[in-house]
Amino acid sequence: MGKRILVVDDEKLIVKGIRFSLEQEGMEVDCAYDGEEALMYAKENEYDLILLDVMLPKHDGFEVCQTIREYSDVPIIMLTAKGDDMDKILGLEYGADDYITKPFNILEVKARMKAIMRRMNKREQTKEEKTLVKGDMTIDRDSRRVFIAEKEMNLTAKEFDLLELLAANPNKVYSRENLLNLVWGYEYPGDARTVDVHIRRLREKIEKNPSEPKYVHTKWGVGYYFRG
Incomplete structure (x- = not known):
């Protein structure tokens, strides 16, 4: 079809x-x-x-x-x-x-x-696990919903994609360029700022204190990772 x-x-x-x-x-x-x-x-x-x-x-x-x-x-x-x-x-x-x-x-x-x-x-x-459970966070891949302590987080499509990728590969550090390629789906050199903007907005939604994150961390000079 x-x-x-x-x-x-x-x-x-x-x-x-x-x-x-x-x-x-x-x-x-x-x-x-x-x-x-x-x-x-x-x-x-x-x-x-x-x-x-x-x-x-x-x-x-x-x-x-x-x-x-x-x-x-x-x-x-x-x-x-x-x-x-x-x-x-x-x-x-x-x-x-x-x-x-x-x-x-x-x-x-x-x-x-x-x-x-x-x-x-x-x-x-390639999605093997329908649900990712990371501490008090649950990521339902089928419905594309995220819950923290049973409270649903209202994420955009790209915020969900970023979180899903990072959470599915805990402690693996992704550079901004890698995230652009994997989440946005193509090479976008020179404009890694869009990743920073999405990470900031994601943290504002899922972290109690975005300046001291529990889930999505920064590896300074390298990129971002999910602490497993």
Whole structure:
């Protein structure tokens, strides 16, 4: 069965070209032309991946991405005409998995899409333990929920992915670059700040005292690890 994709862009010629190319690959494609329409499609349907333009009418791509992340971890690739690195970092911090700068080659778009979907499939297939128990912390991998002393922590999709990876490999130190590659799914050199931001937000949610963490620790000059 082919993958189902949502393409969101207010430039109809771009949408038409992407749709035609993806349908040639046997994919089922839905199209939206503004942020409101995109949110409606995303809420009512299940997709294998969403291609999401940044500059959209009604709600911009960052708002759409952030809203979708409240209830879904579907892979999202941001499409941006801007070259500003901060825009790209901001997109990732809102929960995007990748970004592609316009003008783009459709072959690159399809390659990035397939790589992300392969990683998602592999991640699902390699999960051995459905539940990780670390002291008073319980991580339910199936429902993607985290409890500490039976109280549920409200984590974003990327915060959960970071915690799951670290907790599944206790005392193993991951560099920021490794975490970008494993959690975001691709090499993103020079912008390891996005990892620091996510770790800080994660600690604010799961640690009683984020400045003296119990779970997620820093190995100064190296990276982060979960104390097992």
